[in-house]
Amino acid sequence: MSDCLFCKFVSEELETEKVYEDEHVLGFKDIYPQAKEHYLFIAKEHTKNINELVTQNPEDIARVYSAISQFTREKGLDQSGFRVVTNLGKYGGQTIFHTHFHVLGGEQLSSFGS
Ligand code: 5GP
Ligand code: ZN
Numbered sequence: 001m002s003d004c005l006f007c008k009f010v011s012e013e014l015e016t017e018k019v020y021e022d023e024h025v026l027g028f029k030d031i032y033p034q035a036k037e038h039y040l041f042i043a044k045e046h047t048k049n050i051n052e053l054v055t056q057n058p059e060d061i062a063r064v065y066s067a068i069s070q071f072t073r074e075k076g077l078d079q080s081g082f083r084v085v086t087n088l089g090k091y092g093g094q095t096i097f098h099t100h101f102h103v104l105g106g107e108q109l110s111s112f113g114s
Pocket of ligand 2: 005006007
């Protein structure tokens with residue numbers, strides 16, 4: 001999508017700090033980290049949110065989670081633990097409308113509901 005920031009990272013029209021890349025998936029550092037380690041993982045093919053992704057490109061779910069799994073094992077984040085989050089729409093706090101998965105870790109994260 002021509003006016004999508006994350007598509008511009010995929011096409012390299014804009015630079016970002018990549019941490020993972022394969023044929024279908026890109027992982028990069030979040031510019032405003034909400035934890036000591038904060039990465040964003042996306043399928044290169046544009047969809048606007050998780051619900052569109054599962055409808056249009058369900059195979060990309062496995063590809064993104066496989067990439068996250070490989071990356072977190074290589075970084076040792078799986079030893080200490082990490083969180084994967086995706087936001088959808090206004091109440092979910094979504095601000096970038098190219099489906100993305102936050103990977104947060106490197107420190108103790110707060111529990112939900114406490
Ligand atoms: P959302 O709020 O849509 O779930 O997440 C969007 C994320 O994109 C935010 O965590 C925000 O910090 C990150 N972000 C916004 N602009 C940029 C940018 O130009 N580069 C990078 N690497 N991350 C960005
Ligand atoms: Zn896009």
